[in-house]
Amino acid sequence: MARRVLIKGNEAIAMGAIEAGCRFYFGYPITPQNEIPEYMSMAMPKLGGTFLQAESEVASINMLLGAAATGARVMTSSSSPGISLKQEGISYLAGSQIPGVIVNMSRSGPGLGGIHPSQGDYFQSTRGGGHGDYRTLVLAPSTAQENYDLTMLAFDLAEKYRNPVMILGDALIGQIKEPVELKSYRKKPQDKPWALTGAKGRHGQILKSLFLADGELTDHNWMLAKKYKSMEKEVRFETYRAEDAQLMLVAFGSVGRILKTSVDILREKGKAVGLLRPITVYPFPKQAVRQAAEEAKALMVMELNTGQMVEDVKLAAECACPVDFYGRPPGSIPTPDELAKEAMKVWRKRGLK
Amino acid sequence: MPQVKVISERCKGCGLCVLACPKNNLALGKEYNAQGYAYVTFNSDGKCTGCAFCAELCPDMALRPYKEERS
Amino acid sequence: MYFDTIIAGFGGQGVLLMGNVLAYAAMHAGKQVTYMPVYGVEMRGGTANCTVVISDRPVGSPIIHEPVSAVVMNRPSAEKFGPMVKKKGQVFVNASLIKEGQFTTRAKTVCWVPTMELASDIGNRRLANMVMLGAVVQGGGMLTIQQVADALSGALDPRYHKMIPANVGALKAGARFISEQKAAKKG
Amino acid sequence: MSAKPKLKQVFDRPKSLKDVPYHYCPGCHHGLIHRLVAEQIDAFGLQESTLAAASVGCSVLLYDYFDVDIVESPHGRAAAVATGLKRAKPDSFVFTYQGDGDLAAIGTAEIVHAANRGEKITVIFVNNAVFGMTGGQMAPTTLEGQVTTTSPYGRSAAEAGLPIRVCEMLSTLEGTAFAARVAVDNIKNLKKAKAALKRAFTYQTKGWGFSFVEFLSSCPTNWKMTPEEANARVGKEMADYFPLGVYKDVRAN
Numbered sequence: 001m002a003r004r005v006l007i008k009g010n011e012a013i014a015m016g017a018i019e020a021g022c023r024f025y026f027g028y029p030i031t032p033q034n035e036i037p038e039y040m041s042m043a044m045p046k047l048g049g050t051f052l053q054a055e056s057e058v059a060s061i062n063m064l065l066g067a068a069a070t071g072a073r074v075m076t077s078s079s080s081p082g083i084s085l086k087q088e089g090i091s092y093l094a095g096s097q098i099p100g101v102i103v104n105m106s107r108s109g110p111g112l113g114g115i116h117p118s119q120g121d122y123f124q125s126t127r128g129g130g131h132g133d134y135r136t137l138v139l140a141p142s143t144a145q146e147n148y149d150l151t152m153l154a155f156d157l158a159e160k161y162r163n164p165v166m167i168l169g170d171a172l173i174g175q176i177k178e179p180v181e182l183k184s185y186r187k188k189p190q191d192k193p194w195a196l197t198g199a200k201g202r203h204g205q206i207l208k209s210l211f212l213a214d215g216e217l218t219d220h221n222w223m224l225a226k227k228y229k230s231m232e233k234e235v236r237f238e239t240y241r242a243e244d245a246q247l248m249l250v251a252f253g254s255v256g257r258i259l260k261t262s263v264d265i266l267r268e269k270g271k272a273v274g275l276l277r278p279i280t281v282y283p284f285p286k287q288a289v290r291q292a293a294e295e296a297k298a299l300m301v302m303e304l305n306t307g308q309m310v311e312d313v314k315l316a317a318e319c320a321c322p323v324d325f326y327g328r329p330p331g332s333i334p335t336p337d338e339l340a341k342e343a344m345k346v347w348r349k350r351g352l353k
Numbered sequence: 354m355p356q357v358k359v360i361s362e363r364c365k366g367c368g369l370c371v372l373a374c375p376k377n378n379l380a381l382g383k384e385y386n387a388q389g390y391a392y393v394t395f396n397s398d399g400k401c402t403g404c405a406f407c408a409e410l411c412p413d414m415a416l417r418p419y420k421e422e423r424s
Numbered sequence: 425m426y427f428d429t430i431i432a433g434f435g436g437q438g439v440l441l442m443g444n445v446l447a448y449a450a451m452h453a454g455k456q457v458t459y460m461p462v463y464g465v466e467m468r469g470g471t472a473n474c475t476v477v478i479s480d481r482p483v484g485s486p487i488i489h490e491p492v493s494a495v496v497m498n499r500p501s502a503e504k505f506g507p508m509v510k511k512k513g514q515v516f517v518n519a520s521l522i523k524e525g526q527f528t529t530r531a532k533t534v535c536w537v538p539t540m541e542l543a544s545d546i547g548n549r550r551l552a553n554m555v556m557l558g559a560v561v562q563g564g565g566m567l568t569i570q571q572v573a574d575a576l577s578g579a580l581d582p583r584y585h586k587m588i589p590a591n592v593g594a595l596k597a598g599a600r601f602i603s604e605q606k607a608a609k610k611g
Numbered sequence: 612m613s614a615k616p617k618l619k620q621v622f623d624r625p626k627s628l629k630d631v632p633y634h635y636c637p638g639c640h641h642g643l644i645h646r647l648v649a650e651q652i653d654a655f656g657l658q659e660s661t662l663a664a665a666s667v668g669c670s671v672l673l674y675d676y677f678d679v680d681i682v683e684s685p686h687g688r689a690a691a692v693a694t695g696l697k698r699a700k701p702d703s704f705v706f707t708y709q710g711d712g713d714l715a716a717i718g719t720a721e722i723v724h725a726a727n728r729g730e731k732i733t734v735i736f737v738n739n740a741v742f743g744m745t746g747g748q749m750a751p752t753t754l755e756g757q758v759t760t761t762s763p764y765g766r767s768a769a770e771a772g773l774p775i776r777v778c779e780m781l782s783t784l785e786g787t788a789f790a791a792r793v794a795v796d797n798i799k800n801l802k803k804a805k806a807a808l809k810r811a812f813t814y815q816t817k818g819w820g821f822s823f824v825e826f827l828s829s830c831p832t833n834w835k836m837t838p839e840e841a842n843a844r845v846g847k848e849m850a851d852y853f854p855l856g857v858y859k860d861v862r863a864n
Contacts, residue, residue: 006444006451006459006578024699050698054691055724062688062721066664066695069682074695092685176486177444177459179451196680196696198703200659206674208665208683261484333487356618367638367831367838373798390637406798408622412642413633419618 002181010035010174012144013103013167014043016151017075019185022101023049024074026063028056028082031115032171033105036077057082061089061102068093068100069207071195073155077103079171080121081112083129090164091130094224095209097194099158101151102136103167105174108330117171117254118330122308125168126282133221135228137165138282139236142257144178150279152185159190161231168281170304172254172333236279237288241267245274246352248296249343250289250313252278254333255302261336266343271352273343281309286316293317298350300324302339322350355403355420357395363415364392370407370416376400379407425455425480427566428488430505432473433497433518438553441579442495443474445557449567449575450478458486471500478566494531495560497539497553502527516560520552535563535602542597551594558598569599625649627658629678638838640828640845641669641737643795645676647805648708648735651812652679657704664692666718668710669743687718690725693732704815706733712742715751715777722781726821729786733815733822736777739830740849747833751775754852759833774852778825782858788820790859794827796845800855807857819862827853 007015014036017025025040037053044051050067054060060076068074078086083104093100104125108118125138137157139150147169154165196207211217238256241263242248251259256277266273276292278285289312293299298321301310310325317323326342328334357379364386370393371379378401382394392415395401403420429446433439443459450457461474475491477483494509495516496502502515502522506529509515514533520540537559539552561572573592577585624630628649633642652658661679665671667686674681684692689707697705714722714736725732741759742748749762752774756765766774778792789811793804804826811822827849829841836844 004451006448006457024695026695052694052698055720058688059691059694059721059724062685062691063695063698065684065688066682066692066697067699068695069692070662070696070699072699074699088685089688092683096683098682172460172486175460177447177461178483178486179457196662196682197700198660198662199679204658204674204677204679204681206681206683208674208681210671210683257482258485260482264481264484333485335487335489336484337490363632365637369638369838369842372839372842403621405622409798409801410643410795412635412638412640414624414628414642414646416622418621420621421616422619 002183004179004181006177007144007180008035008175008177009144009147009169010105011039012147012180013077013151014039015182016148017101017155018043018047019182020073020152020155021185021189022073022075022155023047024067024072025050026052026054026060026067026074026076028054028060028078030079030082032107032174033077033079033103035174036103057085058088061086064100065089065093065098068098069196071192071197075101075103077105079105079107080109080118083121083124087130090136091128091132091134092209093164094128094134094136095132096207097162098207099162100164101154101158101167102164103169105169105171107171114330115171116330117304117333119170119253119255119304119308120330121168122281122303122305125166126284126312134224135231135282137161137163137231137234138168138280139165140168140252140279140281141173142253142277144176144180146279147173148180149183156187157234159192161227162194163227168253170254232283234280235283235285235288237285238277238279240275240277242274242276242292244272246272246297247343247347247350248292248299249273249275249302250278250299250309251275251302252281252309255304258334258336259302259339262340262343265336265340271344271347273347284312284316289313289316290318290320293320296321297352298322298324298346300326300343300346302326302342304328304330324349354397354399355401355418356397357401357407358417358419359393359395360415360417361386361392362388363413364390365413366390366392367412368393370411373406373410375404375406376402425478425566427479427493427564428475428477428491429493429495429560429564430473430475430488430491430508431495432471432501432505435472437497439472439495439497440474442553442557443476445572445575445579446476446560448579449572452575452578453567453571455479456481456483458483460486471498473501473505493560493564495556496522496527497556498522499526514563516556516563518552518556535559535605537598537601539598542601543594546590546593546597548590551590554591554594555598558595559602561595562599562602569595625653627652627661627678629676631675633676634672635669636832638829638831638841639669640739640795640826644735644737644826644828645673647795647808648706649677650805651808652704654809655704655812655816657816660702661704661706662696662700664689664696664705664707666707666709666713667744668713670708670710670737671744673708687713687716688721689713690718690721690730690732690734694725694728694730697730697732706735708735709737710743711736711738711740711750711752715775723784726781726823727784727786729788729820731815731818731820733811734824736823736825737828738777738825738853739828740774741830741833743830743833752777754848776853778823778853778858781823786821787823787859788861789814789822791823791857792825792827792853792855794845794850794855796829796842800846803855810860814862827855
């Protein structure tokens, strides 16, 4: 039987990574994700792995690039300002098709911002983030358990698609301490013929993103685009009390979990309100949103920002029903009651009964 | 007799080998290769010792020196 | 069943440990639970606090603005969190350091627990936090003292396991104090 | 009648270099430095265990020339990428090959810290005192008074400071085990360069620590000189400010 432990969200990430076979971690301290490097610094030497505190976020993502180029499972973690610095390397990972897991326990910005929970990095995460026409798979956990499970999944997806995978949490998701069931990782290691292991019995091989020959870069970008399209089958989402919902709330991560209580509050009042919580925010669960837009009378998006994912929801809803928005810039975490009240405003505005 | 073969298609005519040769056996040529470089020529006047300095200092590995094999 | 609390005090009073032990006990009792500490710059203010939510249902928000209860171990914490507690809620006050009139609250129930005196009575003033936790569990009724005692070995670092009997004694002393107060009120 | 003596080829390209022409300008030393590195890879029998971190600059196409496993690095980050390679594959031979724009400007942090950690990698640093790939702009190693496209009046110490002596700087770090500055402008210097490279390779293969070889190199195109003039400048002006020699060799005895 799986062991249940009470651990912090950040620790769950580190433990999930280790369970999935990650033995290389490169990072640089920043609040609120420091428990990840701290855990790794303690665990890696005992496992014969490598923990390295780099001189900067820039260096750490490039150390990841080097180690991952050899086929190893590698992770780095940071928070918003540090993730901005890592974007250079993430773009190179995408261009050179090198897998890697990047954790963003995001905080608030712009600039140095603050250490409050925020979802202001949604655009950065789901639109690539760095330069060039690329995408990363983005998983948005909402509990410590999901941190553990989705980190294991992140390594699989990174290798399956030879692509960087981002875990997008926030201060709340990183700092919360919850029971986590420690499931065993059972996937068999994959062959990685692309990995740099030394030119033994073959010619030297190259991992690169520079393509200068006529048409080469065009072909490369089309190939990547096809790959991103094929990632759409990895869509994951959760619905909560969504049956017969007239108003469907849409939220991810920390707001997604808080809204479950709001839905309970509203259901107790007899309001048919449900929740759709994207777990992958790239690929975005377009079809699920579209279906919800057809079945419900209205959609309402709630985010810890001034309006980012709402654009994806509107695109996916394709005007099948109205889409309202409630955003909360960083500073305080909304309570389930507050969010329920906001939902009731929309309920009345849209004349729902 | 020691000699130097010039791989004319690899030569860029930089002349560093001309400087390197202690016996002045190499010279910038007048003929152009497909890349448009006037490649160097080796004049066999019997002075070449096969020291290979030219090949050692050629950035483009365009020279192949030969030496008599001692039996 | 639903219970939440903000536990606050100054660094060194062991408020984070109280939250941890409570959360551990809830997990072992098969409850849903979240524990949320303060972090970052807030850690440097000299005060520490954490929020614990225990429920039979999945916990939505681990951060509570109007808690069902607050546990205040020093005066600044009482001033900050006392007013936030719900009308029907409870405030557990460290009577060793906080006097009446030093803070406001809407809460119906205010339990004044002389934590340091009770801890001294059982021989170790440093167990004041466990005395308070015993009082909170007895007063809150979300778990039994035995469930909390059973969780100590999981929540405490093995280095401190030899202290478990003393901790259990402190938990019981706090719980007894609340029971006696209730009995006195009834009688 | 004596038979015609048989001729033996006394020089050939190393087998860890692909048989393709370089894209470098006539007289540029990059090709020569590539060959010297490849010769050591062959001599140490490392072709099958080498992992290289390429950089950005004129040598960005390094992977078209070396027949070993190579990963591209973002500008300046080769030392960090190499750190990752070496940590993940400690038994492989890991080297970076970086120019002065890459290593001494944008990548200063990465090289300093890789050296300071004593990463067991070998760094080949090609210093030609100019940004070559982008068209001859001022580099951190551009000499005082040197005219470049972004120092049209000559590098001014008051405005831009004086050139960084990377080899000396890295030698102050405890983590640096071997550091040398060499040139390939004549056969005497070339021999010293080979010896320094061999020593650097020895350091890594024996696990002795971080090894660093700085090559003074010419850039006839951006210096606006003939290959001959540029080659001469390396030995004079360049070597005057950047003295050649072994700066650190902790296992010298």
